[in-house]
Each structure stands twice: as C-alpha cells, then as structure tokens.
Amino acid sequence: MSLPFTAPLAAHEHAAYADAAAMVAALRPEQPVYCIRPHVLREAARHFVETFPGKVLYAVKCNAEPAFLDALHDGGIRHFDTASLPEISVVAERFADTASYFMHPVKQRGGIRAAYRQHGVRHFVVDHADELAKVLAETGGATDLVIVVRLATARGAAVYDLGGKFGASPVQAAALLRQAHGAGCEVGLSFHVGSQCLTPGSYTAALRLAAHTLDLAEVPLSVIDVGGGFPVAYVGLHPPPLEDYVAAIEAGLAGMGLPAECELWCEPGRALVAAGASLVVRVELRRANFLYINDGVYGSLSDLKYAGLRFPMRVLRPVGDRVEVLEEDLGEFGLFGPTCDAADMMEGPYRLAADVREGDYIEIGQAGAYTLELRTDFNGFCPTASWRSATVPSCRRPGWSRSRSHS
Ligand SMILES: Cc1ncc(COP(=O)(O)O)c(C=O)c1O
Incomplete structure (x- = not known):
C-alpha cells in the first residue's frame, strides 16, 4: 500500500507526491528534501x-x-x-x-x-x-x-x-x-x-x-x-x-x-515528530565504503554523529523515468556530510544497498526530530532559508518494510 507524504522544497518550496520515490522521479533534487507525513x-x-x-x-x-x-x-x-x-x-x-x-x-x-x-x-x-x-x-x-x-x-x-x-x-x-x-x-x-x-x-x-x-x-x-x-x-x-x-x-x-x-x-x-518525516539526500561520491552526501552534521544529521543514533535508510535509484527502491543485498557504509570540515562525518555503520553509487538518493527515516530545526548555513550547504519539502501521504517508511518494526 502506498501512503501519501508531504516533502519540504527550496526557499521554501513545497509540493505533494505519492511517496519519496515519486518525489525523486519528479524533481531529481540537488538539495536534501524533507518528505513530511x-x-x-x-x-x-x-x-x-x-x-x-x-x-x-x-x-x-x-x-x-x-x-x-x-x-x-x-x-x-x-x-x-x-x-x-x-x-x-x-x-x-x-x-x-x-x-x-x-x-x-x-x-x-x-x-x-x-x-x-x-x-x-x-x-x-x-x-x-x-x-x-x-x-x-x-x-x-x-x-x-x-x-x-x-x-x-x-x-x-x-x-x-x-x-x-x-x-x-x-x-x-x-x-x-x-x-x-x-x-x-x-x-x-x-x-x-x-x-x-x-x-x-x-x-x-x-x-x-x-x-x-x-x-x-x-x-x-x-x-x-x-x-x-x-x-x-x-x-x-x-x-x-x-x-x-x-x-x-x-x-x-x-x-x-x-x-x-x-x-x-x-x-x-x-x-x-520523529516518525513524521523522512529526509532524502543524494550521494555525490562513493569512496570505498564511504559515501559523500549532500546533508550532514551541520545540516539535519547531527543526531547521527553526536547521539550515535542509526536512522533507518534505503537507497532510491533513478533509472530512466523510474526510481527503484533498493532494500536488499546490503553492505555497511559510513557517511560524510557536504562541508569541508573533517568533523562532518557520521561513522555508522549504516546498512545500504551494497552497490550504492553517485547519483543515487538515500531516504533517511525517523527524520522529523532535531533535524530541520538544527540546519546551519555553514559552507553554503543546507541553507536555513532555502530548503525543500514534500508532503507524501503515502508512505512505506524506510526501515519499516521488512521484518523490523519501528514506530
Ligand atoms: C525543557 C525541555 N522539554 C522538553 C524537551 C523535549 O525532549 P524530547 O525531545 O526528548 O522529548 C527538551 C529537549 O531538549 C527540553 O529541553
């Protein structure tokens, strides 16, 4: 079943999509996008x-x-x-x-x-x-x-x-x-x-x-x-x-x-509010089992570093006009945020599709709490005044799809 969600967009753009994959298919966003449920x-x-x-x-x-x-x-x-x-x-x-x-x-x-x-x-x-x-x-x-x-x-x-x-x-x-x-x-x-x-x-x-x-x-x-x-x-x-x-x-x-x-x-x-939003980020580079993504510790993801919380994640891969959701054949990855600061790193490990690559998106679940509110303008990434969101009424949320049940 697909449920609707709302995702936030830039300065501040907002639109409605069936789910996060539909949002990625429509926007191919360069900036992180909040999918609000x-x-x-x-x-x-x-x-x-x-x-x-x-x-x-x-x-x-x-x-x-x-x-x-x-x-x-x-x-x-x-x-x-x-x-x-x-x-x-x-x-x-x-x-x-x-x-x-x-x-x-x-x-x-x-x-x-x-x-x-x-x-x-x-x-x-x-x-x-x-x-x-x-x-x-x-x-x-x-x-x-x-x-x-x-x-x-x-x-x-x-x-x-x-x-x-x-x-x-x-x-x-x-x-x-x-x-x-x-x-x-x-x-x-x-x-x-x-x-x-x-x-x-x-x-x-x-x-x-x-x-x-x-x-x-x-x-x-x-x-x-x-x-x-x-x-x-x-x-x-x-x-x-x-x-x-x-x-x-x-x-x-x-x-x-x-x-x-x-x-x-x-x-x-x-x-x-934690479960009320997911965050869709893009992979800008893969170096071995580290992914450089477009959000991080100075943006929405400081809880990953400072509290060591492992948020549920899955890969969304654009293929032609479609977006595939990859939740199997997983490997372990660390994440780097977009800024030049070496502290902008989230060790994990986070389990993601083993063949994740540049241009893929990662949907991060449980992202409604202490995320958007903590964004900074540091280094010009994740600017506080321009961010994107989408409402997604439909949601199979990341990490909730298989045997694990999170609430
Ligand atoms: C005074 C006060 N009340 C409530 C909260 C909310 O806490 P939580 O998000 O853990 O429920 C905080 C969080 O810092 C707080 O400082």
Missing part, C-alpha cells in the same frame, strides 16, 4: 494525548515548522513547551485555541515581558533565585503566575543527558518553591530525564526526588511536569511502548500524595 504526525499526537493521563505540551524546539505544528494541532495538541519569544510567537500566530508555557530556565528580560504582556503566558520555569527575581520583576510582581521549578535529575539511561546544564538540587528547589509561593504565585515542579530515555524507571526515580523536594518545601503543588525524553525506535533500538512510561509515571505519582487539583504535564518532542 502529516497523517503520521496526527496519529502520534492523538496516541500521546489519549495515552498520557495529563496535559501534553509539545516541545516546539524539536521542530517548529508550520506543517508539523499544524498536523500536531490536528491530532489534538493544544499546549506548547516554548523556550523563546520567537517560539511563542510562531504558536500564537498559528493558533487561537492554544497556550504556550515558557519552559526555558534562563530567559531574556524582554522575552519575559512580551510573553506575559503580549501573549498571555503565565507559566514560567526557573531553577535559580536570580531567575525567579527576574520573572517577578519583569511581570511587575504579578500574582497570576505559575512558577515551575526545574529539578536536576541523575543521569539515567537517556541518550542525551540534560541534567548538567539546568536544574536545582532538592534543597535549592524547595527554597525556590517557598519563595515563589511566598510571592503569591502558584508553584509547580518539573524535570527532564534526558532525551531518548530508554528506561521508564527513570521517571519513577525522578518523581521520588520530586516527592523528597516537596517534603522539604511544604507548599501546595499546582503542577507536576515530567518533561520530555520519551523515546522512538531507531535501528537496533526498540524502546518500551509509551504505556510502560505512563505506568512508571503513575507508580511515581502514587508515592507523592498530591492534591487532586494538581495538574500532570509532560513535554514530549522527539516522540511526537
């Missing part, structure tokens, strides 16, 4: 909203492109974890029935003022007393605020540790909670167990730390926010289903004795 995004959003027993805030930083935001909104997302004023503005311009939450622990003063006054943002994260003072000052000592204190959590089994940069200890967090409560604000607690967290128990452990913090603070809690980190499948990585994470979170909450009116939130990014 709105139905996959809608379904991921719907599943998360139906499964998580609280508010689901989409972490906009993961992918702020309108096609993604619209599909998530269609799937039921109404709350957005925003980290900056531009992210708040993108959401506000697009939707009339949503709320944004300012979840970055370090904010610019002007951003706080505009978020509060122009966009009606009332929820702000802090992890330091000076940041709390800043929020109170820039909102004119407002008492209609919810101050959410971010706790630092221990490094668990997450691919990306987010604990080193942000987060307060339980003692510091308890002091912040008391201070914010004393200033007339409602208060909440949040944490982030790290991105692509492979063990549901990390959430239970973080909630134990939250319970301890609350014992120290002795203030009524309005919000408990378990953050993001919910994982997706990559080659060789098959994390437990979302239901297991929800069970672990409920186990953690059971020990907290929270009042019934305390809201539960989460802030997923990757889990909502």
Whole structure:
C-alpha cells in the first residue's frame, strides 16, 4: 500500500507526491528534501494525548515548522513547551485555541515581558533565585503566575543527558518553591530525564526526588511536569511502548500524595515528530565504503554523529523515468556530510544497498526530530532559508518494510 507524504522544497518550496520515490522521479533534487507525513504526525499526537493521563505540551524546539505544528494541532495538541519569544510567537500566530508555557530556565528580560504582556503566558520555569527575581520583576510582581521549578535529575539511561546544564538540587528547589509561593504565585515542579530515555524507571526515580523536594518545601503543588525524553525506535533500538512510561509515571505519582487539583504535564518532542518525516539526500561520491552526501552534521544529521543514533535508510535509484527502491543485498557504509570540515562525518555503520553509487538518493527515516530545526548555513550547504519539502501521504517508511518494526 502506498501512503501519501508531504516533502519540504527550496526557499521554501513545497509540493505533494505519492511517496519519496515519486518525489525523486519528479524533481531529481540537488538539495536534501524533507518528505513530511502529516497523517503520521496526527496519529502520534492523538496516541500521546489519549495515552498520557495529563496535559501534553509539545516541545516546539524539536521542530517548529508550520506543517508539523499544524498536523500536531490536528491530532489534538493544544499546549506548547516554548523556550523563546520567537517560539511563542510562531504558536500564537498559528493558533487561537492554544497556550504556550515558557519552559526555558534562563530567559531574556524582554522575552519575559512580551510573553506575559503580549501573549498571555503565565507559566514560567526557573531553577535559580536570580531567575525567579527576574520573572517577578519583569511581570511587575504579578500574582497570576505559575512558577515551575526545574529539578536536576541523575543521569539515567537517556541518550542525551540534560541534567548538567539546568536544574536545582532538592534543597535549592524547595527554597525556590517557598519563595515563589511566598510571592503569591502558584508553584509547580518539573524535570527532564534526558532525551531518548530508554528506561521508564527513570521517571519513577525522578518523581521520588520530586516527592523528597516537596517534603522539604511544604507548599501546595499546582503542577507536576515530567518533561520530555520519551523515546522512538531507531535501528537496533526498540524502546518500551509509551504505556510502560505512563505506568512508571503513575507508580511515581502514587508515592507523592498530591492534591487532586494538581495538574500532570509532560513535554514530549522527539516522540511526537520523529516518525513524521523522512529526509532524502543524494550521494555525490562513493569512496570505498564511504559515501559523500549532500546533508550532514551541520545540516539535519547531527543526531547521527553526536547521539550515535542509526536512522533507518534505503537507497532510491533513478533509472530512466523510474526510481527503484533498493532494500536488499546490503553492505555497511559510513557517511560524510557536504562541508569541508573533517568533523562532518557520521561513522555508522549504516546498512545500504551494497552497490550504492553517485547519483543515487538515500531516504533517511525517523527524520522529523532535531533535524530541520538544527540546519546551519555553514559552507553554503543546507541553507536555513532555502530548503525543500514534500508532503507524501503515502508512505512505506524506510526501515519499516521488512521484518523490523519501528514506530
Ligand atoms: C525543557 C525541555 N522539554 C522538553 C524537551 C523535549 O525532549 P524530547 O525531545 O526528548 O522529548 C527538551 C529537549 O531538549 C527540553 O529541553
């Protein structure tokens, strides 16, 4: 069965094709092309909203492109974890029935003022007393605020540790909670167990730390926010289903004795958008078992290098007017990105048709998260202002075609 997809095009061109192969047949693109699958995004959003027993805030930083935001909104997302004023503005311009939450622990003063006054943002994260003072000052000592204190959590089994940069200890967090409560604000607690967290128990452990913090603070809690980190499948990585994470979170909450009116939130990014796009890149040169391709570490593919994630891939080969999909007789390859920097290299190994050659395309799956959003203009490749996309309603996604099942 072939499902439709949408792929993004240059500056910014966009068109619809039946699938990635049809897009390659029509365009023979010189630039990387995003093939966006709105139905996959809608379904991921719907599943998360139906499964998580609280508010689901989409972490906009993961992918702020309108096609993604619209599909998530269609799937039921109404709350957005925003980290900056531009992210708040993108959401506000697009939707009339949503709320944004300012979840970055370090904010610019002007951003706080505009978020509060122009966009009606009332929820702000802090992890330091000076940041709390800043929020109170820039909102004119407002008492209609919810101050959410971010706790630092221990490094668990997450691919990306987010604990080193942000987060307060339980003692510091308890002091912040008391201070914010004393200033007339409602208060909440949040944490982030790290991105692509492979063990549901990390959430239970973080909630134990939250319970301890609350014992120290002795203030009524309005919000408990378990953050993001919910994982997706990559080659060789098959994390437990979302239901297991929800069970672990409920186990953690059971020990907290929270009042019934305390809201539960989460802030997923990757889990909502990774599967919603593939990226089609072109092979510019083959040198033994290394392929030089037209996207890389300074474009959309830094997760391949820095997180060592192996995204599912398959070769699309133009043959006359047709495009063949090659998924058998595989060999192992490393990839070089297009820039002159030697660091622009993704070791892999990635399994691709053994006879892959210059002029072939590679469709890279699970490419909706932390990809497009991280592009740079470095060396003139993957320019941020000119990129291509296509909607592909039809999709047999790379890596999902045979015995392996990824979601
Ligand atoms: C505060 C915060 N919330 C949510 C997220 C989304 O995380 P993930 O994509 O792992 O779900 C991030 C990612 O960096 C984050 O920093």
